[in-house]
Amino acid sequence: MNETRLRNGLLDAEPATAELERKYLESLRGLVERRLTPAQRGVHAFGLLMSLGLTIFFVAQFLRLPGHPRVTVVVGLAIGLLFSVGWGLAALASLRSGRENLRFHTVIRSQLIWIFMALLMGLMLWVGMTSADVVVGIRTILYGLVFFVGFGLPYFVDQVTRQSELRIREDVLRLRLELAQAVAKRGSE
Amino acid sequence: MIVREAAIQSELLLLRHRRGDPQALPELVALWERPLLYYLRRLLASEEDAWDALQETWIRVMGRLAGVRDGRALPAWLYIVARSAAFTLRRRRRPAEPLPEGDDEPELPAEDPEPSLAGFHAMDVHRALARLGLAHREALTLHFLEGFSVAEIAIITDAAEGTIKSRLHYAKRALRALLEGGD
Numbered sequence: 359m360n361e362t363r364l365r366n367g368l369l370d371a372e373p374a375t376a377e378l379e380r381k382y383l384e385s386l387r388g389l390v391e392r393r394l395t396p397a398q399r400g401v402h403a404f405g406l407l408m409s410l411g412l413t414i415f416f417v418a419q420f421l422r423l424p425g426h427p428r429v430t431v432v433v434g435l436a437i438g439l440l441f442s443v444g445w446g447l448a449a450l451a452s453l454r455s456g457r458e459n460l461r462f463h464t465v466i467r468s469q470l471i472w473i474f475m476a477l478l479m480g481l482m483l484w485v486g487m488t489s490a491d492v493v494v495g496i497r498t499i500l501y502g503l504v505f506f507v508g509f510g511l512p513y514f515v516d517q518v519t520r521q522s523e524l525r526i527r528e529d530v531l532r533l534r535l536e537l538a539q540a541v542a543k544r545g546s547e
Numbered sequence: 548m549i550v551r552e553a554a555i556q557s558e559l560l561l562l563r564h565r566r567g568d569p570q571a572l573p574e575l576v577a578l579w580e581r582p583l584l585y586y587l588r589r590l591l592a593s594e595e596d597a598w599d600a601l602q603e604t605w606i607r608v609m610g611r612l613a614g615v616r617d618g619r620a621l622p623a624w625l626y627i628v629a630r631s632a633a634f635t636l637r638r639r640r641r642p643a644e645p646l647p648e649g650d651d652e653p654e655l656p657a658e659d660p661e662p663s664l665a666g667f668h669a670m671d672v673h674r675a676l677a678r679l680g681l682a683h684r685e686a687l688t689l690h691f692l693e694g695f696s697v698a699e700i701a702i703i704t705d706a707a708e709g710t711i712k713s714r715l716h717y718a719k720r721a722l723r724a725l726l727e728g729g730d
Contacts, residue, residue: 363669368673368691369582369585371670381598382602386602386605524565531558535559
């Protein structure tokens with residue numbers, strides 16, 4: 359008997375009581391998901407109302423724009439609108455399910471915040487560079503740079519470096535896995 | 548070879564987990580829960596205890612996974628965590644029961660050949676494992692499930708390599724005797 363067959367045979371030989379397994383799976387789900395408490399529901403409901411209000415505000419601003427608005431204004435409103443809608447949808451999803459996936463929802467929220475900040479920084483630089491008033495322009499760029507260097511740049515450099523390193527290692531591992539599977543297939547033939 | 552595949556898959560899942568992929572952790576759990584449950588069931592008296600220890604294992608894994616730098620060590624590390632969870636549970640629920648002894652094996656005889664278990668059915672091996680002592684059962688389970696080396700089993704069980712080498716030898720001999728119908 360080869361080691362794979364023995365391993366599979368042993369695992370198949372182990373009986374599992376359905377009721378105990380169900381309890382285990384339930385508790386496992388509880389590790390990454392938590393039921394929302396009334397206070398957390400309140401926080402999400404408040405977030406939903408805020409984002410709804412902001413969405414209405416930004417849409418109203420869009421409707422009030424003159425015939426030929428400045429591009430920076432349109433972009434600024436679009437960023438605000440996207441963030442409000444995104445935040446509102448995330449809050450709505452948590453409220454509807456009554457649970458919060460600690461990984462999924464926190465990742466979504468942190469990504470939303472970082473994307474919003476990055477876009478806002480870019481916009482501030484753009485507004486500063488195209489401003490007719492030099493003093494206001496420089497001041498806006500400086501504010502943008504402070505945000506950019508202070509928050510955005512280190513985060514993005516770190517993210518990009520780490521992600522690309524992990525992707526390379528992932529590709530190498532996929533190749534190793536394919537090789538191991540090919541060797542295993544050959545061995546079983 | 549499935550063992551090697553599982554190890555590479557675990558390494559991949561660890562990388563995906565680090566990249567923020569929310570599906571990586573559930574996939575890692577799905578990949579390892581059956582072998583870990585089997586191992587825990589060999590260490591603990593009841594199935595309920597084994598499920599509880601498995602749950603405790605994942606709680607510990609989730610808390611410490613970020614600290615695992617070398618993905619190749621992940622399978623052995625999972626068994627170390629599971630073992631620790633099992634013995635914590637044992638101590639809590641059955642304080643009177645002794646834990647497996649460390650260095651209790653006799654010297655390995657120089658002329659004794661490695662006992663072969665080829666030709667026996669997995670179900671028979673499974674039943675015979677239950678009749679071995681805890682230390683023998685544990686070493687053989689780790690060896691059969693993951694093909695861990697003597698050095699790896701020594702690290703997992705916190706015993707000396709020489710002890711594990713001789714433990715595996717005597718465990719295989721005892722298992723073979725049981726499978727052949729002797730004592």
